[in-house]
Amino acid sequence: MVDLTIDGAPVRVPEGSTILDACTSLGIDTPTLCFLESLTPVNACRVCVVELESSRALVPACARRVEPAMVVTTDSPRVRHSRKMVLEFLASSVDLSTAPDARRYCDRYGADPGRYGAAPETVAQPVKIDNALYVRDYAKCILCYKCVEACGADAQNTFAIAVAGRGFDARISTEYDVPLPDSACVYCGNCIGVCPTGALMFASEHELRRRGEWNEARQTRTDTICSYCGVGCTLTLHVQENAIVKVTSPIENSVTGGHLCVKGRFGFEYVQNRPDDEGAPS
Amino acid sequence: MDLHFTSARASAAERAVIDAALRQVQDDAGGRPRSRRHLALPVLHAVQDNFGWISAGALNYAGERLAVAPADLYGVATFYKLLRTTESPLRIVHVCDDIACLSAGAQQVVAAMEGSGAAWERSPCLGQCDRAPATLVVEAGAQRNPPAAAAPPVIGGSNLRLLRRAGKIDPESLDEYRAHGGYAALRAAFTLGPQRIAGEVDASKLLGRGGAAFPTGRKMAAVAAEPSRPHYLICNADESEPGTFKDRVLLEQDPFAIVEAMTIAAYATGCEYAFIYIRGEYPLAAARVANAIARARAAGLLGDDVMGSGARLEIEVRRGAGAYICGEETALFNSIEGKRGEPRSKPPFPVQSGLFGKPTLVNNVETLANLPLIVLEGGAEFARIGTPGSTGTRLFCLSGAVAKPGLYEVPHGVTLGELIELAGGVPRGRRLQAVLLGGAAGTFVAPDALTMRLTFEDARAARATLGSGVVMLFDETADMVAILRRIAAFFRDESCGQCVPCRIGTVRQAEALRRRDFALVDEIGRAMRDASICGLGQTAANAIESARRNLNVW
Ligand SMILES: Cc1cc2nc3c(=O)[nH]c(=O)nc-3n(C[C@H](O)[C@H](O)[C@H](O)COP(=O)(O)O)c2cc1C
Ligand code: SF4
Ligand code: SF4
Ligand code: SF4
Ligand code: FES
Ligand code: FES
Numbered sequence: 001m002v003d004l005t006i007d008g009a010p011v012r013v014p015e016g017s018t019i020l021d022a023c024t025s026l027g028i029d030t031p032t033l034c035f036l037e038s039l040t041p042v043n044a045c046r047v048c049v050v051e052l053e054s055s056r057a058l059v060p061a062c063a064r065r066v067e068p069a070m071v072v073t074t075d076s077p078r079v080r081h082s083r084k085m086v087l088e089f090l091a092s093s094v095d096l097s098t099a100p101d102a103r104r105y106c107d108r109y110g111a112d113p114g115r116y117g118a119a120p121e122t123v124a125q126p127v128k129i130d131n132a133l134y135v136r137d138y139a140k141c142i143l144c145y146k147c148v149e150a151c152g153a154d155a156q157n158t159f160a161i162a163v164a165g166r167g168f169d170a171r172i173s174t175e176y177d178v179p180l181p182d183s184a185c186v187y188c189g190n191c192i193g194v195c196p197t198g199a200l201m202f203a204s205e206h207e208l209r210r211r212g213e214w215n216e217a218r219q220t221r222t223d224t225i226c227s228y229c230g231v232g233c234t235l236t237l238h239v240q241e242n243a244i245v246k247v248t249s250p251i252e253n254s255v256t257g258g259h260l261c262v263k264g265r266f267g268f269e270y271v272q273n274r275p276d277d278e279g280a281p282s
Numbered sequence: 283m284d285l286h287f288t289s290a291r292a293s294a295a296e297r298a299v300i301d302a303a304l305r306q307v308q309d310d311a312g313g314r315p316r317s318r319r320h321l322a323l324p325v326l327h328a329v330q331d332n333f334g335w336i337s338a339g340a341l342n343y344a345g346e347r348l349a350v351a352p353a354d355l356y357g358v359a360t361f362y363k364l365l366r367t368t369e370s371p372l373r374i375v376h377v378c379d380d381i382a383c384l385s386a387g388a389q390q391v392v393a394a395m396e397g398s399g400a401a402w403e404r405s406p407c408l409g410q411c412d413r414a415p416a417t418l419v420v421e422a423g424a425q426r427n428p429p430a431a432a433a434p435p436v437i438g439g440s441n442l443r444l445l446r447r448a449g450k451i452d453p454e455s456l457d458e459y460r461a462h463g464g465y466a467a468l469r470a471a472f473t474l475g476p477q478r479i480a481g482e483v484d485a486s487k488l489l490g491r492g493g494a495a496f497p498t499g500r501k502m503a504a505v506a507a508e509p510s511r512p513h514y515l516i517c518n519a520d521e522s523e524p525g526t527f528k529d530r531v532l533l534e535q536d537p538f539a540i541v542e543a544m545t546i547a548a549y550a551t552g553c554e555y556a557f558i559y560i561r562g563e564y565p566l567a568a569a570r571v572a573n574a575i576a577r578a579r580a581a582g583l584l585g586d587d588v589m590g591s592g593a594r595l596e597i598e599v600r601r602g603a604g605a606y607i608c609g610e611e612t613a614l615f616n617s618i619e620g621k622r623g624e625p626r627s628k629p630p631f632p633v634q635s636g637l638f639g640k641p642t643l644v645n646n647v648e649t650l651a652n653l654p655l656i657v658l659e660g661g662a663e664f665a666r667i668g669t670p671g672s673t674g675t676r677l678f679c680l681s682g683a684v685a686k687p688g689l690y691e692v693p694h695g696v697t698l699g700e701l702i703e704l705a706g707g708v709p710r711g712r713r714l715q716a717v718l719l720g721g722a723a724g725t726f727v728a729p730d731a732l733t734m735r736l737t738f739e740d741a742r743a744a745r746a747t748l749g750s751g752v753v754m755l756f757d758e759t760a761d762m763v764a765i766l767r768r769i770a771a772f773f774r775d776e777s778c779g780q781c782v783p784c785r786i787g788t789v790r791q792a793e794a795l796r797r798r799d800f801a802l803v804d805e806i807g808r809a810m811r812d813a814s815i816c817g818l819g820q821t822a823a824n825a826i827e828s829a830r831r832n833l834n835v836w
């Protein structure tokens with residue numbers, strides 16, 4: 001066990017824990033965007049930074065492991081300033097309209113993305129619709145690397161997408177930006193499952209949102225077991241107006257860890273084969 | 283791994299180049315088979331060098347041979363400015379429009395290029411600020427010319443130590459190097475043995491010359507003591523800090539000295555394999571170092587039994603490909619490993635887990651160049667030069683509004699004014715307006731700082747830095763607002779893009795500077811310093827903040 005101090009309070013956590021774990025054990029709600037329990041930390045978004053007494057710069061709570069006698073501050077003016085600026089940088093350059101966590105944090109830290117001039121540079125670009133199952137709207141991408149990790153060694157091992165370019169021009173891309181059907185993509189949808197901003201979205205959800213008909217309040221979520229093979233993945237069916245609009249899997253599920261294959265994720269047509277099908281993807 | 287490729291196929295010529303590059307790098311590595319991903323950059327370079335760009339077919343074939351997914355390899359290729367993924371002319375002129383060249387007529391060069399019909403593009407500092415305005419011709423194709431030797435550099439100072447051979451001997455001749463004292467230090471090193479070498483380096487109080495001023499002896503001892511094997515040595519010759527050209531001069535003019543210094547460092551720390559990572563814009567330096575390595579190897583000064591001592595060392599040259607960030611040590615590891623040059627977070631530190639996850643000693647070219655002196659004269663004697671806190675001599679890169687731009691070697695403790703006098707002062711009877719110390723990540727000082735002694739401790743006390751030895755002068759005619767904007771653009775262009783404070787902060791900093799919203803510039807600077815992953819983002823506001831503090835720019 002490791003003893004450290006967070007915001008003046010002593011805390012004891014198992015060795016190998018992160019500062020984020022220690023904060024959580026004290027009930028401190030730390031904002032995170034690029035962190036996910038099931039993926040290797042990339043500590044790229046920096047919204048989780050905290051002050052560490054022995055360190056000149058702030059450190060990312062999500063990735064920094066605890067050490068004995070660390071003294072951590074999670075709500076100092078420095079921490080609040082950096083978190084607010086990170087959120088303003090994102091909100092002023094990315095469309096966060098379908099990113100509920102990021103928007104909540106923006107409110108919490110008083111982010112004012114409007115103060116960056118009349119025409120700050122943004123990542124605005126046309127949405128990519130090149131297959132029937134899901135759309136990629138990189139105008140909403142905060143470059144959290146989660147989809148790349150899920151497509152790669154952390155889950156799917158397909159490596160259809162990667163970060164290309166550099167600096168503000170860095171982006172998620174297939175090789176030479178070829179359409180998904182030409183790429184290695186197998187449509188497992190695991191990238192959609194981890195995307196925190198809605199940049200990756202079921203075509204069905206995208207279409208309903210486009211028509212202004214997406215309504216989570218009118219949706220039900222039903223857990224079931226995928227019937228395609230013997231693995232027995234848990235599926236959560238999101239249903240609106242008697243149509244499946246999206247399929248996820250609980251991240252805490254021991255079989256899936258939140259990840260599925262194309263059959264579980266998209267192979268739901270057969271359970272709702274109705275003649276005048278409007279909500280479901282074509 | 284079962285990889286999927288698009289239908290784009292490599293031509294026979296592209297396949298031949300890739301196959302040959304793979305054979306070549308493996309031969310250079312002493313035939314030792316290693317996993318292949320780390321060969322990505324040499325292979326992409328080979329394609330770029332031969333065809334002027336990397337086609338989808340060539341990338342697919344390279345991916346197949348390296349067992350790297352094409353999307354992943356495309357991510358690597360597009361990280362580097364000298365690798366092109368769209369069809370491009372075979373000959374491209376890179377025109378430096380960075381800060382030293384900007385005040386030296388870069389705009390006229392740009393105007394001339396615009397009218398010339400030649401293929402050209404703008405470039406950040408090319409490491410030739412002593413001959414500003416600078417250009418670099420990059421040629422591709424089977425008929426490309428070997429790198430041309432430029433006019434010899436201006437070298438200044440008295441009692442030259444690191445520069446004593448530069449410009450005076452044939453840099454391609456091992457015999458001349460030996461006739462001028464070369465390889466005496468390595469012989470002495472083998473007599474001392476690893477522990478005593480590290481002890482002497484410790485006693486010398488040598489601090490790293492790459493910018494971070496870390497005690498070299500401490501790093502060497504830490505790597506030597508690590509039980510995990512193998513250990514790696516990397517000579518950091520990525521020199522891309524605007525205003526810096528000292529490592530280029532050392533490598534071009536005295537390459538055997540760096541090879542000998544690396545051999546000493548490797549022996550002291552138990553490394554049997556070393557890399558020298560040379561920035562892509564230094565083709566002449568790379569060619570001369572490669573020649574020095576080949577000749578040293580042929581003479582038994584590298585290889586399986588160095589100088590008959592039983593020690594083993596291979597040195598491999600790696601060329602950067604246009605990315606300032608790859609000089610950051612952990613980005614450098616990723617670059618050598620064939621990944622995007624994105625910095626890693628520390629801890630773990632390189633001495634424990636560096637290249638390929640192994641204990642790694644990374645040192646700057648100039649830092650290493652001091653080792654032969656320390657071994658020959660002893661650490662205590664070395665420490666008598668300079669000041670107690672800043673031992674030895676220092677290479678300063680003088681550029682901008684100075685009569686004799688060039689590389690000057692002086693003992694630590696000389697004042698800024700004395701150094702500038704040595705270089706002939708400000709020409710044309712003009713008044714000095716500002717001096718940039720340490721490069722784009724450094725600090726601007728006003729003429730009242732001319733009495734400052736050039737030491738680590740004096741610089742720190744003045745909230746300045748010596749950084750990589752940049753001393754760039756601006757006279758009263760310089761447009762400092764344009765200079766500051768160029769610096770902001772530099773960081774914007776060179777951010778790796780990994781973390782939000784730097785990827786977007788550098789863009790917002792440049793925009794806010796244009797709007798003269800200085801309150802916002804300050805706020806952005808604080809967040810970049812505090813929350814960025816690496817030194818690039820953490821220092822991207824330094825020069826601008828120092829100009830606001832020390833100069834009367836706005
Ligand atoms: C953005 C950035 C660029 C750097 N570029 C270089 C470089 O070109 N050459 C270099 O020696 N060190 C560079 N460094 C410093 C290295 O990370 C490292 O500290 C240095 O190579 C260690 O060598 P030394 O101890 O001999 O100075 C850079 C650091 C940063 C943050
Ligand atoms: S759907 Fe699956 S295979 Fe396709 S990009 Fe997303 S994670 Fe990769
Ligand atoms: S598409 Fe989504 S998951 Fe991928 S990097 Fe962008 S925001 Fe993250
Ligand atoms: S600070 Fe800049 S260069 Fe460094 S990791 Fe972050 S984005 Fe990359
Ligand atoms: S959540 Fe920690 S850096 Fe993104
Ligand atoms: S070569 Fe142009 S600024 Fe250095």
